[in-house]
Amino acid sequence: MPGPGEFELIREYFGSRFNTGARQGSDAHTVALGIGDDCALLNPPAGKVLATSVDTLVAGVHFPAAEDPFRIACRALRVNLSDLAAMNAEPLWFTLALTLRDSDPQWLEPFARGLAQTANQYGITLVGGDTTKGPLSITIQVTGACEQPLRRDGAGAGDRVFVSNQLGAAAAALPLILREVDGSVTQMEQAYAAYHFPEPQFAVARAIGPYASAALDISDGFLGDLGHICEASGLGADLDLDNFPVAELARSMNGETALETALTGGDDYQLCFTLPEKHLQTVQKLQLPITAVGRMRAAAGIQCSLDGKPWQPGATGYRHF
Template sequence: MAGPGEFELIREYFSSRFQTGAQAGGVDSGVVLGIGDDCALLTPPRGKMLATSVDTLVADVHFPASADPYRIASRALRVNLSDLAGMNAEPLWFTLALTLPESNAAWLEPFARGLADTARLYGITLIGGDTTKGPLSITVQVTGSCDRALRRDGASAGDHIFVSNQLGAAAAALPIVLEEYEPSEVQQQQADAAFYFPEPQLELARSIGACASAGLDISDGLLADLAHICEASGLGADLKLDTFPIAELAQSMSADAALETALTGGDDYQLCFTVPAKYLDHLQGLQLPITAVGRMREARGIDCFLGGKPWQPRGTGYRHF
């Protein structure tokens, strides 16, 4: 039996789960007209900058096509929300472009439910999008607002480099997600959390926004993403790896492999940010889950040190091409 057509699909699985118009997200949501017309009509928050980002997730490239649709939806929205966190922006609205091999109710229902649950958790509203037939891919565009954007080009030589929480969990999770070996129950839980339910660091971004000079979210691996800060700010960096925060899931590897995974593995969706020395006491007083990992410098390039000696990683991070 054929599934619903495009407009029936939108109405049944998305419009029904996301309120439209002024009711979407409450009276201050800024949504004048949401799902169901040629365009959404939006009122930007007064005096705020808008931050917008878009990402496409392709089946069997960014997630297994056979994965639970609820988890796929959670991942698709969370990784985009991480971009807002990387700019210190508050979530407002998002659009969804969904390409499906077929209109399949058994897949669409949990996907739409996962999307709605995640949107509700982070206070962001679906305002429109597109559906089409083809190989499974999911494109999400998010929009947020901010007073002081956390940009990549604001670092200065001597600024301290910090990362949030631990790194390497998502890269270590990938063989488990791909069912390449049988993990323990704890490892399976950690892998699912890291890959399908990464936590956008929105709250932490709010806390550091007043003292950080530059920052971004870590999606392609710390070395690759720190290189973006270095390039945009015209600087280089020294990384001290002796107390580097390696996620528990990665610690089951050899010491060198665990460190390599934490430095170059993608999909962590933590924050990397720089802080001038004058704000260190203030930052320490906030008692945040962050670790100092190095300093910015005038000379270009990134050098790693372990035990006071140079340490050379084998890779530099995830590359799309």
């Protein structure tokens, strides 16, 4: 029996379970018209800058095609929300373009449930999108609003380099997710949490927003992404890796190469940011889950040291092409 058609699919799975009406709080009534017309009608919050980002996730490239659709949906929206967090933007709206091999209700129901649960958790409203037939891919565009956007091009020579939380768990998780290696119950729990449920760092971004000079989220590996800040700001960086925050899963799975996994593995969706020295004591008093790992410098390139000696990993991060 064939599944629902396009408009029935939209109504059944992406209609009433999402909040397409007024938002609560200071941004109330930003959605004048949501799903169901040619365009959504949106009211930008007064006095704020809009931040928007779009990402496409392709089955077999960005997630295992046979994975639980609930987890696929949670991951798809969370990694997009991470871009808003990196810009210090509060989430407002998102659109979904979904390409499906067929309109299978057994796949659509958990996918829509995971998407709605994540959207409601982070207070973002689905306002439109598109569905079409083809190889499975998910494109999500998110829009948020900010008063103090964090950009990549604001770092200065001498600024401290920080990262939030620990890195390397998602890269270490992938072989477990793909069943390429076996893991303990604890390792599997850590793997699913790291890979499918990354936590957009909104709280850290809000706290550092008044003080940081540049920021981005770590999606393609710390070294590669720090390189984007360096390039945008016309600087380089010196890194001291003695106390680099390596995730427990990376240590348990990768042993001696855990540090390299944390530096280059990607998919962490933590924040990398730079902080002028004059704000260092103020930010340290906030007791945030952040670690200072180096300094920006005028000369180009990234130089690493470990145990007081120069050290370089074998790679810098994920490459899309």
